[in-house]
Amino acid sequence: MKCEMIRDLLPLYIDGLTSEESNREIEKHLKNCRGCQKYYQEMTGEIGEDISISEEEIQELQVIKKIKKKNKRKMFGVLTGIVLALAVCVMVLFTQWYSSANSEEVTVDYGVRGNVAYCAIETKPGYSMEINGSSSHLKILRLRKTMSPKGQTISWEEKIGTEENPCKWTIEFQDKIMVIENGQLTKEKEK
Numbered sequence: 001m002k003c004e005m006i007r008d009l010l011p012l013y014i015d016g017l018t019s020e021e022s023n024r025e026i027e028k029h030l031k032n033c034r035g036c037q038k039y040y041q042e043m044t045g046e047i048g049e050d051i052s053i054s055e056e057e058i059q060e061l062q063v064i065k066k067i068k069k070k071n072k073r074k075m076f077g078v079l080t081g082i083v084l085a086l087a088v089c090v091m092v093l094f095t096q097w098y099s100s101a102n103s104e105e106v107t108v109d110y111g112v113r114g115n116v117a118y119c120a121i122e123t124k125p126g127y128s129m130e131i132n133g134s135s136s137h138l139k140i141l142r143l144r145k146t147m148s149p150k151g152q153t154i155s156w157e158e159k160i161g162t163e164e165n166p167c168k169w170t171i172e173f174q175d176k177i178m179v180i181e182n183g184q185l186t187k188e189k190e191k
């Protein structure tokens, strides 16, 4: 068939109104004629895969698809790895930078100088304290690692009171509570 005739038949062919014999002729022609192929594609607005793409090209496409899929899976694996590594880093940093405020991790010094009671809490070098409250009830919340090679000391003093009305300090750690009255440890309770 001539191109002109094919092109005349294409609208009918697209609507499925042509006979089977005509269909065979048209498809055969389309397979071999680039011009009519283009014309057909323009009419349908799509690329007729079975007509314009050869077996070889389909195989090529499938290979590309497979590679893409493989790459996708690889990327997913790499991303998952990165996320996991980051999570571990954050956890390690967190436990390194914040340690629980157990009483063994600080030094508590207390006593009496003349008629004044004193108390000093000192961290290990490279740590500072996060505290809450005041000397009457001081809570050591946690220890934080610092860039400084020095530790942190919190100290205070107060005139000692009478036996009935002593100057009384409560220091609360994560593991225990200490009560100091007039510069003497009067109570030490595990939490």
Ligand SMILES: [Zn+2]
Pocket: 002, 003, 004, 006, 029, 033, 035, 036, 037
């Ligand atoms: Zn043609």
